[in-house]
Amino acid sequence: MQDIADLYQAVILDHNRRPRNFGEMENPDRVAVGDNPVCGDHYTVFLQMDGDRIREITFHGAGCAISKASASVMTSMLKGKTLAEIKALYSDFHHLVTSGEIDEGNLSDLSAFAGVHQFPARIKCATLSWHAALNAAERPGEEPEPVTTE
Amino acid sequence: MKKTMTSIREEFPVLDQQVYGHDLIYFDNAATTQKPRSVIDAVSGYYEKDNSNVHRGIHALSHRATEAYEAARARAAAFIGAGSEKEIVFTRGTTEAINLVASSWCNRYLKPGDRILLTEMEHHSNLVPWQLAAERTGAELVFVPVTGDEGLLQLDRLDALLAGNVKLFAFTHISNALGTINPVAELCRRARDQGVVTLVDAAQSVGHAPLDVSGIGCDFLAFSGHKMCGPTGIGALYGRRDLLEALPPYHGGGEMIRKVDLHRSEWKGVPHKFEAGTPHISGAIGLHAAMDYLDEIGRKAIYSHDRELGEYAAERLRSLRNLRLLGPPAERAGIASFHLPNVHAHDVVSFADRRGLALRGGHHCTQPLMKRLGLESTVRASFYIYNTKEEIDRFVEVIEEIQAFFG
8 A cells, every 4th residue: 555655755845845946036037837727736937048058947836745846856956957958857757757667867856756656636736847847948038828737 | 313323324335445444534525425325226226127218208117217207306396395396497416507597597687787796605606607697698796705714794795785786696505615604594585675586506505404495585596416415417496486487498409398390499388498308317316315315314413413513623623733724613514624824735635535534625616715715725624414523533633643744
């Protein structure tokens, strides 16, 4: 039997209590919103870019422990990464939260989300901020429409 | 109660199971209740012995199905104290019953500038249909405010609101999100005094409390079978006969017509003119069994049992630190809704689930009310005839465990 601690690993609880890179950014190059209308999770991701490389990233908003910790871990890992690197990392992360399998060594703290696959209703919590960040990184210029993970 | 708690629990097969290695505690009754054996047997018995279409066939099975379907209608009329079975329109549930009135009544009677009065505590099913009606007719929506965390209607504002060109007042009997019990008879009287038509959303009350439409004095009342031990997909609209007779049909199709020509048709009388297409026959039969079951226990007994559990849960939750309990200080239905400042509702519900405890977390289809309370979501425990104080004690233990875990 899987226990609740499989979902709420120590890393997740820590990032939920003390989210990193949490706050609005004064002069972002790009901003994107992620909404989960079913549970009311709502985050904004702020980016400053050097070309297609993320220089600074912060997030702001509210939601469950899984969504908040995921956004926090994500922001601490995406700084300095290019769009192609972000996409590759998201692909590994998505595989992790849907299968529970840890393929690569570069997931680092993201591997704390392996237990999410046992809780299918919570997969969208884990991926919400990623959708927003990718949306912001991919689309320069105007603020994009909010992404939703319904 | 004539039955004992043990015998009631044994009549609900679904309760006898473990979830993640723990005895199931089902506290999501405001969303849907469980079904007793007699309801399950009535539905399967119909399919095993009598299945046929109604109102058309001349053969024996069709006759039996028609009799059973219409007997369920008469039973529903008696169950809520309606004067005649012609005042009962079967619908898919509360939502469709409200949509019927919001469509047929509003289209016939409302004109631009007229007002529909609602309250801030309505379920989306008693809000969105009126928004659509307002859009179609040019009418405006106005709202009776809610006091805040106590979740009471600000009734001192009611008469002035009603006087402002309001034509119809629709409100909930019991709030699904807060457990508030509204004084429906008083609300209907005050509306009637000003010539305003009333609709009561009884989804949370009809299976939980004695209910009599003549005593309440409402014009319309809507309810669902699945929140009162019956099947999903069946419910009813009660409407005063003269009002129903004056309304145009809601849906068109078979079953509801008397005569059809290529360009126009004549329809049947009430209530059949509102029931186009093959109805949910097994649902009506299951609902009949559910009403019999509830009256066997006694709705007065159910009401006091549910309220006792609601009060007990509220009292236990008030003793916890860092917990914001919502809903009325007294006169609470069997619903306890609360917010933990340090833990998101969905984390509470996921955690509780792994302890065998079925709770609900979210906005409970009352987003405007949540906004009014400054919340995104709450955790809700809602009780019914088969729940016990021991289960509430276990629930409070789990909440304390959750607070410590996320603390």
